[in-house]
Amino acid sequence: MTKVLVLGGTGEARALAAGLVSRGVAVTSSLAGRVASPRLPAGAVRVGGFGGPDGLARWLTEHGTAAVVDATHPFAERIGASAVTAAARARVPLLRLQRPGWRQGPGDDWHWVDTLEEAATLVERLGDRIFLTSGRQGLAAFARCTRPHFLARCVDPPEPPLPPRLEVLLDRGPYTVEGETALLREHRIDVLVTKDSGGAMTTAKLVAARQEGVPVVVVRRPPRPPGPPAPTVADVAAALDWVSAILGT
Known part of the structure; x- marks a missing residue:
């Protein structure tokens, strides 16, 4: 049974999956399938959509998922919105792992x-x-x-x-x-x-x-999807700590 679902496709998602696997956590990483030869993370991998929020909520329940980490690209609006809705429906804790945006510095135009x-x-x-x-x-x-x-x-x-x-x-x-x-x-x-x-x-x-x-x-990055606000962290270490707290490990 899947304990943690990582919505991935980013370097942070791969690092998180590797960290979870090293701790003995059962993890499944979900990839959108938009890249022909993606870099595959550690652990189980699924490719393709869930069929919207209803499909994702059903998948979370059927796989006994204890936590979801949305580590998708900052511009992956559709799956981000589905994650918020599905996690709330399935009553599964959701975390957003999002790298900080770039900041303009001296000399930048x-x-x-x-x-x-x-x-x-x-x-x-x-x-x-x-x-x-x-x-x-x-x-x-x-x-x-x-x-x-x-x-x-x-x-x-x-x-x-x-x-x-x-x-x-x-x-x-x-x-x-x-x-x-x-x-x-x-x-x-x-x-x-x-x-x-x-x-x-x-x-x-x-x-x-x-x-x-x-x-x-x-x-600019799109606004985060409406719905119950999910806690957000900026790095993999913080995401690992959050998962450990959820799982009690």
Whole structure:
């Protein structure tokens, strides 16, 4: 029987699963299945959706789940909302493990927007060669931009609709400042687009942009879903402590 369900897909989720397994906790990590060859965490793994909040609540009950940790990406809105509703219905404690967002520092030229659609409008005023690091599923927002040249970095190949002038770079982090600087120079990038994902895995591009004087368009995180507020922690150690308290171990 599953004791802990980790809604994963992030580095923090994998680290949490590894920590739980090392403590002898039965854990199942759930992955959305949007990446063809994901990095698999320790313990049991399931891939694919639950069928909305009702399906997730049913799964929690059927598997005797004692706790749920939502360690999904800060922009994974749908599963976050389902977790809040399902955990309340199944009366299972829920924790949100969310890395802190990035903070603008001296020398940064950041432009904050609320959506990728706003980013698409803004980039056409800021430059001609745009580096998109906002994920393959967000490329449709830029399909109407016919003038700029886009370089999009993705883990898997994107699907239409896409910007007409697009070059795709298939790659997976973590990245280095040296590598990101070389990429900005090689492709003559004059605008960087990113989501406020937070974490250290992809901060190198922000450092490189600062050093190269490249403006950055940053998409703000969406608000947390409505419903009973779940406690939130910012690191894996705190999540492990929370699970231990729930399980009494």
